[in-house]
Amino acid sequence: MIRHDYSRVDPKRRANLDYKRRQFAKAEFQQQNYEHRLNFYVLPPTAEITLEEFETWAINRLKVLSELEACSFRNKGPEETADYMKSILDKHLPLRPDSSRSQKLQEERRKDHYSHFILRLAFSSTEDLRRRFSRLETMLFRLRFKDDDPRERQEFVRSLNLEWDEVQEDEKRELKEELLAASGHKKGEEQEWFKVDWERVPELVEQRRVLLKRGKAYVPQREQMSLVVADFTKKLDDALELTARALPRLDEDDRLAPILAHLSQSFTAPDAAYSSSDANIDGLSAIRATSIDALSQNFPLCMRNLHMTLRENSHLKHFGRLQYTLFLKGIGLSLDECLMFWRRSFKLIDDDKFQKEYKYNIRHAYGDVGGDANRRGRGYTPYSCQKLLTEPQPGPGQTHGCPYRTYKPENLLPLLQRVGVTDRDVLKTVKEDVSKQRYHVACNTVFEWTHKRQIKKVADDNSWSASDLDTIVHPNTYFKRSWLLTHLGQASAGLAPAAAAPHTVED
Ligand code: SF4
Numbered sequence: 001m002i003r004h005d006y007s008r009v010d011p012k013r014r015a016n017l018d019y020k021r022r023q024f025a026k027a028e029f030q031q032q033n034y035e036h037r038l039n040f041y042v043l044p045p046t047a048e049i050t051l052e053e054f055e056t057w058a059i060n061r062l063k064v065l066s067e068l069e070a071c072s073f074r075n076k077g078p079e080e081t082a083d084y085m086k087s088i089l090d091k092h093l094p095l096r097p098d099s100s101r102s103q104k105l106q107e108e109r110r111k112d113h114y115s116h117f118i119l120r121l122a123f124s125s126t127e128d129l130r131r132r133f134s135r136l137e138t139m140l141f142r143l144r145f146k147d148d149d150p151r152e153r154q155e156f157v158r159s160l161n162l163e164w165d166e167v168q169e170d171e172k173r174e175l176k177e178e179l180l181a182a183s184g185h186k187k188g189e190e191q192e193w194f195k196v197d198w199e200r201v202p203e204l205v206e207q208r209r210v211l212l213k214r215g216k217a218y219v220p221q222r223e224q225m226s227l228v229v230a231d232f233t234k235k236l237d238d239a240l241e242l243t244a245r246a247l248p249r250l251d252e253d254d255r256l257a258p259i260l261a262h263l264s265q266s267f268t269a270p271d272a273a274y275s276s277s278d279a280n281i282d283g284l285s286a287i288r289a290t291s292i293d294a295l296s297q298n299f300p301l302c303m304r305n306l307h308m309t310l311r312e313n314s315h316l317k318h319f320g321r322l323q324y325t326l327f328l329k330g331i332g333l334s335l336d337e338c339l340m341f342w343r344r345s346f347k348l349i350d351d352d353k354f355q356k357e358y359k360y361n362i363r364h365a366y367g368d369v370g371g372d373a374n375r376r377g378r379g380y381t382p383y384s385c386q387k388l389l390t391e392p393q394p395g396p397g398q399t400h401g402c403p404y405r406t407y408k409p410e411n412l413l414p415l416l417q418r419v420g421v422t423d424r425d426v427l428k429t430v431k432e433d434v435s436k437q438r439y440h441v442a443c444n445t446v447f448e449w450t451h452k453r454q455i456k457k458v459a460d461d462n463s464w465s466a467s468d469l470d471t472i473v474h475p476n477t478y479f480k481r482s483w484l485l486t487h488l489g490q491a492s493a494g495l496a497p498a499a500a501a502p503h504t505v506e507d
Helices: 019-025 051-073 078-092 105-122 127-146 150-160 169-174 176-183 202-206 221-250 256-268 289-298 301-313 318-331 335-345 351-357 359-365 372-377 385-390 409-418 424-435 439-450 452-460 475-486
Strands: 193-197 211-213 216-220
Touching: 051 078, 051 105, 051 127, 051 256, 078 127, 105 127, 105 221, 105 256, 127 221, 150 221, 169 176, 176 211, 176 216, 193 221, 202 216, 202 221, 216 221, 289 301, 289 335, 289 475, 301 318, 301 409, 301 475, 318 335, 318 359, 318 475, 335 351, 335 359, 351 359, 385 439, 409 424, 424 439, 439 452, 439 475, 452 475
Parallel strands: none
Antiparallel strands: 193 216, 211 216
């Protein structure tokens, strides 16, 4: 396999680089030895990797970070997050301790090291990306720090040489009462204290778990993790700023630029493209125009709302028709059946008007007519949640978009009740999420409540993996998963929707 330097400077050009650029060109290409499982990512990697490794490792890490972000969106607590992330980390970014005696320790640590730096390059361009990247990397570090082997963790912390001043005995005596009050400990309970500039431990200050005095935070030993994590974040934030400043000078490698652009795009818009596998549902026979009423029970609220409006008015406005047509195409409805579906649904108009005013648009959505812009005969792709949640709000009489966003709470809750969501706690959670603009979180909450029993079953008997139940980010995935769960045991064997997830950053 052809190998490529990780450095982004062409070696032939390296000799002619000016003084400032030479700092990037002079890297010594050598393999590092990773003594610890945890890493503060202070030194960039300098050994060679292939372009394929470059991309695959970055995508693997991105998958992990996206899942972590989904956990925080969904308010999962630390324990729940750790549980959920276990299989995802094992699959995409395993990192075993020394005590495992695995042959792959160095390999895993190398991948972790490189993937961090690749994403650092990809996500340092804007303030917003930097903030998100830093927050998620910090979450990942904290997760690993917590579950590290205690002895190895201590060795790692020692290796950091962090600048913490130990509080000496005379100062401890002087501040005895205040230290006791801050720690919540009783008299006689001895413990060690460190002092650091208070800005370095904002989390502890905010939670009043330290004593603040003369600009210093006095931190008890047991809060060591917060200190280490705060230091990790600070170093990463500083490094991201530096990388951002260096980015224009790094923009030299034609091979890496598209990969980095693609990575940052996936992160900016966690959009999920539709996967044609969403149309292949084990156990669901060919969908007919006449099946849609029954199938609509498994539709997400955005499509259910369109369907109900269509049935009530025998009509839908243009954008609603387009959104719904693409969704129906995405679940596997053929063009002929789709035309029949719309013809029968628009029962207040005559054939002539249907042929002239509506038929063309439906055929166009399927790619049956139209030019180059129409994706070379494949038509348009069913809309993702990301698209539906970011398009302009519908005007009067229009019903397209995501109702979690387009409806006011006083209208959304009755709509949910109408489709059978009656649990008061669920409705309350939805209301809260919607008020914080976490629309797709609200939708996932409704999905989980609706399929609570079946989700428990597939989790208990391990017939679906955790990733089969990832956060839903596409209406067509919602349908496929909902249908499969509703028909558990009825579909043919091997119905776990491994292919149901839309193409995400993993693809
Ligand atoms: Fe539809 Fe997505 Fe909104 Fe759910 S979050 S209602 S699937 S657009």
